[in-house]
Amino acid sequence: MEKKSSMGRQKIPMSKIPKKNRLQVTFSKRRAGVFKKASELSTLCGVDIALIVFSPANKAFSFGHPNVDSIIDRFLVRNPPPEPCTHRLVEAHRNANIRELNMKLTQVLQQLEIEKKHGEVLSEIRKASRAQRWWEAPVNELGLHELQQLKVAMEELKKTVEKQANKILMGSFETQSPSLGENNINRLESKPVDEVNPAANSNVLPFYNWGYGHCQELL
Amino acid sequence: MTRKKVKLAYIPSDSARKATFKKRKKGLMKKVSELSTLCGIEACAIIFSPFDGEPEIWPSPVSVRHMLSQFKNMPKMEQSKKMVNQDSFLKQRIARANEQLKRQRKDNREKEITKVMFKGLTTVGKLLQQDLNMLDLNDLGWIVEQNLKEISKRMEVLNKGGSINSSSGATAAHSSSQGEKKSSGFEQKQQRWLLDLMNPKQNNTGGFRGEDVIMFPFGDGESATTHSNNLWSNPFYP
Numbered sequence: 061m062e063k064k065s066s067m068g069r070q071k072i073p074m075s076k077i078p079k080k081n082r083l084q085v086t087f088s089k090r091r092a093g094v095f096k097k098a099s100e101l102s103t104l105c106g107v108d109i110a111l112i113v114f115s116p117a118n119k120a121f122s123f124g125h126p127n128v129d130s131i132i133d134r135f136l137v138r139n140p141p142p143e144p145c146t147h148r149l150v151e152a153h154r155n156a157n158i159r160e161l162n163m164k165l166t167q168v169l170q171q172l173e174i175e176k177k178h179g180e181v182l183s184e185i186r187k188a189s190r191a192q193r194w195w196e197a198p199v200n201e202l203g204l205h206e207l208q209q210l211k212v213a214m215e216e217l218k219k220t221v222e223k224q225a226n227k228i229l230m231g232s233f234e235t236q237s238p239s240l241g242e243n244n245i246n247r248l249e250s251k252p253v254d255e256v257n258p259a260a261n262s263n264v265l266p267f268y269n270w271g272y273g274h275c276q277e278l279l
Numbered sequence: 280m281t282r283k284k285v286k287l288a289y290i291p292s293d294s295a296r297k298a299t300f301k302k303r304k305k306g307l308m309k310k311v312s313e314l315s316t317l318c319g320i321e322a323c324a325i326i327f328s329p330f331d332g333e334p335e336i337w338p339s340p341v342s343v344r345h346m347l348s349q350f351k352n353m354p355k356m357e358q359s360k361k362m363v364n365q366d367s368f369l370k371q372r373i374a375r376a377n378e379q380l381k382r383q384r385k386d387n388r389e390k391e392i393t394k395v396m397f398k399g400l401t402t403v404g405k406l407l408q409q410d411l412n413m414l415d416l417n418d419l420g421w422i423v424e425q426n427l428k429e430i431s432k433r434m435e436v437l438n439k440g441g442s443i444n445s446s447s448g449a450t451a452a453h454s455s456s457q458g459e460k461k462s463s464g465f466e467q468k469q470q471r472w473l474l475d476l477m478n479p480k481q482n483n484t485g486g487f488r489g490e491d492v493i494m495f496p497f498g499d500g501e502s503a504t505t506h507s508n509n510l511w512s513n514p515f516y517p
Contacts, residue, residue, distance in 0.1 A: 127364045161369035161370065
């Protein structure tokens with residue numbers, strides 16, 4: 061499940077990229093990057109901007125604030141456009157909306173950072189574990205005898221899990237009316253399931269709220 | 280480049296804003312220029328700022344005008360197709376970031392569950408202490424099953440007594456398909472593996488008697504490999 065990390069920062073010659081594939085990839089990435097920079101410049105400094113970029117396949121990509129066409133017109137006509145009151149109101153609205161979007165973006169990016177770091181911590185822990193416990197090594201590295209042992213242990217664990225699950229279901233049935241089954245499955249189902257964050261529905265993970273110190277707990 | 284993270288909002292201080300504008304404008308123009316050179320394509324930028332009456336442009340007024348007429352001459356559809364403004368652009372970025380977040384969280388959860396599994400292999404007591412709820416148990420059971428599959432497959436390979444080369448080739452194929460299966464398992468939120476198992480409709484006696492019911496789909500004592508597939512098509516959660 062681990063993604064390969066990219067090559068990292070490398071110095072490249074400032075001339076047209078010879079290989080078509082790499083050229084296309086570079087175009088996609090850099091175009092996105094340049095749009096991002098334009099968006100940031102516009103937000104941070106409150107300026108109007110337009111970027112027009114033609115792809116290797118001659119498709120037109122454009123970014124503009126407030127919008128590409130108005131900037132083009134403004135540039136070509138070269139007369140300051142008249143600004144009636146309604147215009148200002150629309151602009152204020154638009155800017156407020158953009159402000160909110162920027163806040164939302166910042167929020168999501170922060171959460172992503174946290175999760176990535178968490179992932180790294182988990183990977184480190186796993187790496188350390190693997191060195192100490194042979195059964196945590198990838199299956200392909202184990203010998204037949206070891207696999208046998210592991211299989212037995214896994215099957216034991218499966219039984220335990222099933223027992224525990226059964227126990228929970230029994231427990232919840234006892235607290236409900238005699239017409240069991242359906243009711244309780246529905247009860248479990250009616251709990252709102254957090255789609256974006258599977259961990260939110262689980263008891264395994266207090267980590268999200270408490271920080272990384274607790275990762276040590278399960279070791 | 281910068282050490283401090285800049286807040287993505289309008290800079291209130293005039294001097295700071297002007298300084299930022301100068302730097303970033305320069306940086307932006309450089310990036311546009313690089314894009315143009317590296318990819319052998321045409322690009323232009325137009326910036327209207329309150330600091331200057333004239334718009335700042337790249338590469339040159341003539342080139343810009345040329346590109347603008349080229350742009351305007353395209354059918355309206357072609358112009359709009361890849362056109363964005365702040366609103367649409369930011370929404371795209373948010374959507375993409377959310378996708379990454381979702382993926383990362385699933386990844387992390389799988390790592391967590393795997394950790395719990397390995398813990399549970401050796402110290403069952405501790406496992407039970409952890410107070411796992413149905414969802415945890417569900418995912419845990421699933422991961423255990425996946426591992427059992429891998430183990431069985433690997434054992435098969437070893438038992439066939441193939442040479443080291445052929446077995447590693449086979450296992451490479453296996454592990455990649457296992458890898459895919461692992462991710463699809465967690466992708467499908469609706470893998471109510473255990474709940475399916477506990478499906479009262481399957482139970483004739485009308486009650487749950489622990490071992491009997493649990494072992495039902497695994498009746499003949501064989502491992503999960505042959506029977507688990509039935510559990511995945513879930514009548515409760517289509």
